[in-house]
Amino acid sequence: MTASDDNLGAAREHHSASRWVEACERYAAADRVSPISVEDREDWAEAAQIGGRISEAVQQLALCFEERVATGAIHEATRATYWLWSAHAFARAEFAIGAGWVERAREAAGSEEYGWLLIPQAYRHFGRCDWQTAEGMLHRAAELGMGRGDVDLVTIATTMRGRATLKLGFLDRGIALLDEAMVRILTRSTSVRATSAMYCAAIGSCYEAHEVRRAAEWSTALDGWLSNVPSLSGVYYGNCRIYRAMLLRLRGEWTRSVEELENTCVGLASDAQLIVGHAWYELGDVRRLQGKANASEAYERAVTSGHSGQPGLALLRWREGDLAAAESGIRRALAELTQVDERLAILPAAAEVAIACGEFEMADSCVGEIERALATYPTPALRATADSIRGCLQLAQGSATKALPRLRAASDTWRELGAPYEAAAAGLHLAEARRAVGDEEGAALEFRACLATFEHLGARPDADRARQLSGEADHALSPRETHVLRLIVDGQTNAEIAANLHLSERTVHRHVSNILTKLGLPSRTAAAVHAVRSGLV
Template identity: 40%
Template sequence: MDVATALTAARRSHRLHAWGDACERFAAADRLAPLELADLDAYAEAAHILGRGAEATELLRRAYLARAAAGDVGDALRSAFWLYEVLTMRGEYAHAGGWLARAARLAEERPGCVEEGYLLLPEADRQLDRGDCAAAYATAARALEPAIRSGDRDLATAAAQIQGRARIRQERIEEGLALLDEAMVAVTAGETSPRMTGWVYCMVIAACRDLQELRRAKEWISALDSWADARPQFTGGYSGICLVHRSELLQLVGDWPNAALQARTACERLTQGFGEFLAGAAYYQLGEIHRLRGEWDAADETYTRAGRYGCDAQPGLALLRLAQHRPEPAVGGIRRALAEAVERSARARLLPAAVEIALATGDTDTAREDAAELAAIAAALDRTALHAHAAHARAATALAEGDAPAALGAARRAWRLWRELDVPYQAARAQVLVARACRSVGDEDSATVELDSAAEAFHRLGAVPDRALVARLTAGPAESAPLTAREVEVVRLVAEGRTNQAIARELHLSEKTVARHLSNILAKLDVGSRTAAAAYAFGHGLAQPPHGHPAA
């Protein structure tokens, strides 16, 4: 094959986004004669998108040096930015910073160059990481204004999404979301290059996920899926990031088998030397699906791997420990994570689990405080998913305190909001709370309807632990329970919402003895929480659902 034929085929492959073919054909042409700069750029982009980091690095280095030598400062700066991005994805942070510094010196030769804005993007991202959101917004603005004037859509779109993320971090939510939407309009219209398209998609989706802006996250993930599906050769590490987001969406809408498949593929693609710092998120996502399906050992293993790749496996790991009847590490893990979380959006991600764990261990005071904080965050950030989580936490806490009417209203609100968002698992969990509240006010018929509906949902999803809980709630009274007389007394008081301290006082025992009895009860009943033990007591006639507040 001669050079002209190889280049024609390579350029066509690149134009069609057949990046694997493009890499092979550009490489063949380059062996015959050094590529021109435009072809080097196209080859580098294809290699970058496929996660062929070493290849992309060398190509971008060649492009930068050639342009710098020719005095083409603007295009050299653009090459330097993408070289920085590739080296960062390879985990070579010192090299990445060195090339950025070298490019900054080159930029001094042509002050005011539009492409100098590309060097501002990493600076703005670092400012965001430090929590200096005002500085990040201002830095991105310095890149955005000249980019708009010159028509550089890649630069303008990247700067706009950084500004949007900065505003969201400042809790100027609507302003931030409008900026993210502006960036996504350019991306979905095909105005940006393929590598910038993938980069912006992932940044915007992650921002929406962290805010729990589920409607937007689902919309943009669906758009990303369509974009990726139309490009069969979109494989490698770069695609692994997209697969994590796809798995998150599939989990939300209830397709857990496919969600697990996408997460597993993401783990494979992100552990090949490109984007490995993001592999922890893929393993965490896979661990979540294992946990929800009751696959405790697999969940434990994947959470451990997430930690090895630098991802804090909370709140999933704490919830796993609770399910494994290990309340102490559950409490320790979630409280440590909350102690480190500063931003309200980060705390909101942890607080629902914190409430569940506190209630399961009899700490109703902490549960009430955490539920109140979650409600305050939901009011401030005003996202539907946050309101749903807050309502669920309020319902669970009210049930534990014996206030069934308040629990019923909050649980129905949680169910309604999760239904609006089309999140079947959370909606079914809310139905269980509705059922328990109905039972507590003596409406057994309504409780049965709610439990039957929740059981069907859990069966469809494959949520084995939740389905088992519903089975215990719907079981008729047993002739005998596998508990000692003392354990029956303890579980009866647990079902009334008593704390360990109150139970100890009632039964004239030490708190340590009560804790030991409770641990034995959880193990015998094969349940992971006080709430589940109480459900067993109600379902087996060991306790009557409270109609008012329990004695303190």
């Protein structure tokens, strides 16, 4: 047996065991002695792509393409083209180079239709929000894949067709297509490369449609699959790790979620800017909820990598007391979006910020848009979101009795979905509503339950606010601060308060800042509402 044979046998064994780095090294060693077969080269390219060795993957895929075209194996050449396009577009945002490879394959294909080439075309229509055309192309790609017996092609096309169908507003049909694709993945019929990519695509599509229960179910399956993978480096695993971290956060395992996201950010530092931007954003969200000082840095890194910093950055500024920055940021983000599912990611935060600013008409508009979207996405998570925000608005407007059933429904639904933070956040407003209608005992029980959840999760800002609202905090207002708060309730500005109390505006600003800190509230408006509701003044 030659050295080439020894290396090739070892390479195949490493590839089969998902030891991607070792597989690449042994394939390279075998190829240096004697050119390996195109089938082995395709496996080498897969190992390199999954392992994050993008330049190596591109080089080997290009060789596979040339060899397949030379032997007339056009279907296999188009498959290599798809993965070349994927490496350039998703790992490096080199869309023009990826498109160039697709055009080369189209020339080689001539007049014959190939499913692998329809998928990049469908993505272009995704970019134009032409979901109908994309859905038709992906349907045809799946049919062609069935004719070829190409499970990867069928699975990828069906998954993306499911996403297009969801974008068209057909929830049940879109989820059914995703389920169909997931069955092939769960039965291990697909390659590792297709499995990792489509797990993430399906879960991401469910989050976009607010189908949280299905996203959590598939994330659990993904978590089990990842647990059996020896190494989690590279672009494809990086995306999967982000969704695993999102599941951990939803379940309340924030420490593990942060660890997963931090490792992902480090692992994707050199490639996959769009994906690492998503990781930084999710990390910023968890840090914000934990009250960590470096949340802002994570959002900034997300924006630098091409991901939006909203709505997380606006919510951070709100909690820091900078309502002007929060409002301008969230308004700009909302103005840039036209698609329903994209706006749904921003609208709840926009409503919260509007309520904090006392802009109830704006808040009502945001909640109304969420409620209208329920006709398209009638999911429990979106209903809970609508109930929670509507209840908060009613509470702020002094209609606690109307708010009670909405807030109770929201808290119960989030609890059923296994989302402890969201359940406690709605529960905190429910406690305020109970107090407002005179149910002090019920309010106290609800406050304590929410506080216990926040402390368990490590949600320090929310825990502080729960203590303040429940009266357990020991940060009483000074007589001067109480006087300033009374003038805030009267609607006076800092300048007017300074003139009335014969103080400098700087001193008044410090008093206002202390009041907000002690009460655990984000704004003057919120402090005024709380003062009246709780009888502080």
